[in-house]
Amino acid sequence: MTSQTLKQDASADTEFALRIDNVSKSYGAFYALRSVSLNIRRGSIHGLLGENGAGKSTLVGIISGQRSPTEGTIYLNGTEVAGADVRSMEEAGVFLVTQEPMIIDHISAAENLMLGIWPSKGGFVQWRKLKADAARMLKGSGIDPTVDAGRLNAVARRKLNILRAMFSGGKVIILDEPTAALTVPDRRQLFDFMRQLKNDGVTFIFISHYNDEILEICDAVSVLRDGALAGGSEDIASMRSEQLSELVLGRGLVLFQRERRSFESEPVAVSLRNVVANHVNLDRLDIRKGEIIGFTGLPGAGAKELAKAIFGLNRAKSGTIGFDGVEGSSLPQHPKAAFDAGIAYLSDDRRKDGAVGHLLIAENIALSSLDRRAVFGFVESGKEASLCAGYFASMGIKAPNAEAVVNTLSGGNQQKVCLGRVLATEPRLLILDEPTRGIDVGVKQDVLRIIDELSKTGVSVIIVSTDTDELVRAVDRVCVFGNGAIHQTVTGDDITTENLRRLAQA
Amino acid sequence: MSTVMTSTPSKEATEKTSIGMHKAVGWILHNVVWIWLVALILGFGMFNEFFLSVMNMQNITVQATVLGMLGLAVALPLLVAEIDLSIPANLGFSSAIGAIAYADWGMPWFIAMLVGVGVATLIGFFNGLCITKLRMVSLIQTLSMMIILQGALLALTQGKTLTNLSDGYVWIGNASIGGWPVMPLIMVLALVIVGIMLKMTVLGRSIYAVGGNPLASNSAGIRVDRIKIITYTIAGFLAGIAGFLLASWQMAITSNQGSSYLLYAIAAPIIGGVSVFGGRGNVVGILGGVLLLTVIQVGLAITNVPSFYVGMIGGFMIFIAVAIDAVRVRYFA
Numbered sequence: 035m036t037s038q039t040l041k042q043d044a045s046a047d048t049e050f051a052l053r054i055d056n057v058s059k060s061y062g063a064f065y066a067l068r069s070v071s072l073n074i075r076r077g078s079i080h081g082l083l084g085e086n087g088a089g090k091s092t093l094v095g096i097i098s099g100q101r102s103p104t105e106g107t108i109y110l111n112g113t114e115v116a117g118a119d120v121r122s123m124e125e126a127g128v129f130l131v132t133q134e135p136m137i138i139d140h141i142s143a144a145e146n147l148m149l150g151i152w153p154s155k156g157g158f159v160q161w162r163k164l165k166a167d168a169a170r171m172l173k174g175s176g177i178d179p180t181v182d183a184g185r186l187n188a189v190a191r192r193k194l195n196i197l198r199a200m201f202s203g204g205k206v207i208i209l210d211e212p213t214a215a216l217t218v219p220d221r222r223q224l225f226d227f228m229r230q231l232k233n234d235g236v237t238f239i240f241i242s243h244y245n246d247e248i249l250e251i252c253d254a255v256s257v258l259r260d261g262a263l264a265g266g267s268e269d270i271a272s273m274r275s276e277q278l279s280e281l282v283l284g285r286g287l288v289l290f291q292r293e294r295r296s297f298e299s300e301p302v303a304v305s306l307r308n309v310v311a312n313h314v315n316l317d318r319l320d321i322r323k324g325e326i327i328g329f330t331g332l333p334g335a336g337a338k339e340l341a342k343a344i345f346g347l348n349r350a351k352s353g354t355i356g357f358d359g360v361e362g363s364s365l366p367q368h369p370k371a372a373f374d375a376g377i378a379y380l381s382d383d384r385r386k387d388g389a390v391g392h393l394l395i396a397e398n399i400a401l402s403s404l405d406r407r408a409v410f411g412f413v414e415s416g417k418e419a420s421l422c423a424g425y426f427a428s429m430g431i432k433a434p435n436a437e438a439v440v441n442t443l444s445g446g447n448q449q450k451v452c453l454g455r456v457l458a459t460e461p462r463l464l465i466l467d468e469p470t471r472g473i474d475v476g477v478k479q480d481v482l483r484i485i486d487e488l489s490k491t492g493v494s495v496i497i498v499s500t501d502t503d504e505l506v507r508a509v510d511r512v513c514v515f516g517n518g519a520i521h522q523t524v525t526g527d528d529i530t531t532e533n534l535r536r537l538a539q540a
Numbered sequence: 541m542s543t544v545m546t547s548t549p550s551k552e553a554t555e556k557t558s559i560g561m562h563k564a565v566g567w568i569l570h571n572v573v574w575i576w577l578v579a580l581i582l583g584f585g586m587f588n589e590f591f592l593s594v595m596n597m598q599n600i601t602v603q604a605t606v607l608g609m610l611g612l613a614v615a616l617p618l619l620v621a622e623i624d625l626s627i628p629a630n631l632g633f634s635s636a637i638g639a640i641a642y643a644d645w646g647m648p649w650f651i652a653m654l655v656g657v658g659v660a661t662l663i664g665f666f667n668g669l670c671i672t673k674l675r676m677v678s679l680i681q682t683l684s685m686m687i688i689l690q691g692a693l694l695a696l697t698q699g700k701t702l703t704n705l706s707d708g709y710v711w712i713g714n715a716s717i718g719g720w721p722v723m724p725l726i727m728v729l730a731l732v733i734v735g736i737m738l739k740m741t742v743l744g745r746s747i748y749a750v751g752g753n754p755l756a757s758n759s760a761g762i763r764v765d766r767i768k769i770i771t772y773t774i775a776g777f778l779a780g781i782a783g784f785l786l787a788s789w790q791m792a793i794t795s796n797q798g799s800s801y802l803l804y805a806i807a808a809p810i811i812g813g814v815s816v817f818g819g820r821g822n823v824v825g826i827l828g829g830v831l832l833l834t835v836i837q838v839g840l841a842i843t844n845v846p847s848f849y850v851g852m853i854g855g856f857m858i859f860i861a862v863a864i865d866a867v868r869v870r871y872f873a
Contacts, residue, residue: 062559347758347759368761368763369758369759369760369761370761370762370763372761373761379759381756381759386755386756387753387755387756387758387759388756388759389753389756390748390749390752390753390756390757390760390819391752391753392752392819392820393748393749393752393819397745397748397749400745401745401749401757401760401762402760402761404742404745404746405742408741408742411741411742411743412740412741412742413740413741413742413745415740455760459761
């Protein structure tokens with residue numbers, strides 16, 4: 035009866051596109067979501083913030099119809115929709131655009147837009163109509179409808195997914211971390227695109243780990259913590275970054291800051307000479323013992339490529355690496371050789387080539403150092419168990435025990451497992467590619483602290499990053515890359531967000 | 541308020557029992573190969589008491605031996621997310637080489653047998669090279685290898701059956717000690733060795749990692765190509781041993797020796813839980829799959845089912861095993 039009266043609540047109907055009323059979700063005794071209420075204003079961008087495991091995915095799952103709430107109701111345009119499935123939510127206009135763009139690479143952008151909803155007559159696709167409709171939709175997005183989707187860059191792929199949701203009748207579009215893996219200019223382009231759609235009346239729910247993104251693009255924000263609503267604001271202008279962090283973590287967050295110092299008196303630990311590889315051309319680079327050095331630059335500028343060349347993933351045509359002043363030897367041609375030489379590397383994409391998802395935490399930690407702890411090819415299980423237990427504890431991995439499957443962990447914890455794996459090889463040079471991408475701000479501080487402490491034991495570290503804030507907080511020296519070479523080096527107090535952004539774009 | 545207070549504990553209690561049920565059903569389905577196996581043995585036993593006799597059980601283990609070796613051989617490439625269809629053809633071809641080495645080239649039977657097994661191992665190694673270094677697609681590469689080897693066997697034998705095998709050669713297939721056949725021991729030995737290799741060695745752990753995520757394994761310092769070549773080589777070696785055992789047991793090598801094993805050799809490990817997507821599976825499951833298929837074959841032969849129906853009924857039984865496993869993966873994984 036009550037829902038009937040609410041259905042006719044005319045003011046709510048016009049003002050809010052989506053209202054979430056007292057929604058809870060429990061699994062047995064565990065509450066993933068506890069009495070959450072949110073009002074999403076029509077034609078606004080509503081930020082959703084929270085640590086991994088705070089309940090964002092559960093809430094988004096309920097809104098998009100993947101899961102049903104244990105208690106509570108959802109009103110879409112004033113109509114109760116709780117218990118609906120994905121299909122009926124999509125028919126009602128609610129679409130979820132996930133982190134991994136669902137795009138088929140070898141067919142055109144136009145057909146990707148119409149996938150599953152091909153305009154057809156008697157089972158035959160009407161190609162002319164498809165192409166005309168797609169061209170109309172893609173106008174102003176900068177995407178060529180005839181090009182193969184595989185040749186689109188990251189931002190174009192995100193746009194294509196958003197457009198696809200809109201074309202299917204999307205009125206409320208949920209964007210799950212849409213800026214992951216985007217560069218600064220790409221991000222700006224995506225935001226402009228979102229603002230343009232907002233003006234056309236589309237409502238967005240925007241999920242992000244980054245306070246500055248939320249503050250830049252959103253009109254309102256809600257913060258989840260431990261499955262409950264920790265706070266939020268209808269007026270984003272009244273919020274500051276520190277306030278958001280405090281809501282996310284529930285305590286005054288102490289952001290990590292490395293005590294930067296000069297390493298000129300320290301001995302040279304790693305010397306690179308005449309490195310030539312794909313997109314890389316480097317004369318010389320010395321890294322001191324215990325120094326943390328940042329590599330940054332636009333994609334393709336050479337920062338990532340050099341990191342991979344040192345590790346043997348991007349095979350160097352020539353070039354040498356020397357340790358502790360000893361005459362250099364050729365760069366490794368395979369990761370195995372790199373690990374043997376004391377070089378460790380952690381990829382920026384842990385799902386793709388960081389962790390083996392269906393194996394256990396312990397198996398992943400041991401993976402890169404198996405043969406060092408083996409006798410005649412047999413793994414010494416006692417040694418292995420104590421090693422894994424050690425890294426499991428020192429990384430602060432949140433899981434019941436080291437026998438948990440890696441896929442079941444949150445992104446931040448998976449990253450800690452990967453970090454444990456490369457540290458278990460006891461490297462002299464540690465290379466980390468975007469070590470805190472896609473993990474929440476609390477775990478980010480943990481990771482930066484682990485790296486800092488490691489450097490104090492004499493390990494030299496390279497951090498490849500486009501996150502300028504991370505570079506400011508964590509490194510002693512920044513190499514800015516352009517055209518495959520280091521075109522600027524920044525040290526000491528010159529390492530500021532503004533300087534790095536300016537130099538990277540230059 | 542009070543309604544909430546009273547409803548919560550009862551709700552939790554029902555949820556707990558339902559979780560318990562879910563776990564129990566999951567456990568049963570997880571071991572479905574073995575439960576299905578016992579059920580079939582009892583079922584066939586009801587039709588014909590002879591089925592449950594020690595002699596018949598011995599017969600089943602003997603029959604299972606060749607399939608067991610082949611199942612293991614097929615499972616290894618599957619574990620690294622590849623496939624080898626040429627294994628049963630390799631069995632036939634390599635055993636014919638061994639027989640010819642004895643009969644025509646005058647080698648002692650043991651050396652001749654080793655030559656056969658060596659050829660099988662080399663073929664496996666070559667398959668591994670093709671799919672890693674040349675990046676050939678394993679499904680098609682091994683399919684073509686299968687056709688080549690089947691053709692080569694026909695050419696070698698000129699369509700005739702080779703029966704000129706030495707007494708030493710055929711001993712193991714027919715010997716028994718204290719009334720127990722010797723041949724199944726080879727299968728048990730192979731299962732134990734492969735099991736230990738997979739569980740306890742660097743190689744085994746690398747195999748699971750490569751099958752689970754080859755890119756991550758490469759970044760983790762595992763030489764992915766080398767691991768794949770090794771699995772193909774071991775698979776070839778096992779096929780060679782299986783070829784020796786089959787010829788020894790049958791005391792003959794026909795011009796299409798082994799080809800009837802193809803589908804069963806692939807089905808057995810998959811029924812036993814080896815994932816076609818790589819990275820999952822173990823030898824206990826493979827043994828279960830092998831025994832299940834053998835029991836179905838022997839059971840149908842023994843219970844006087846008219847031969848016209850044997851294939852169809854056997855197929856249904858396999859279908860049920862696979863369907864139950866799919867339900868497990870879907871709802872209980």
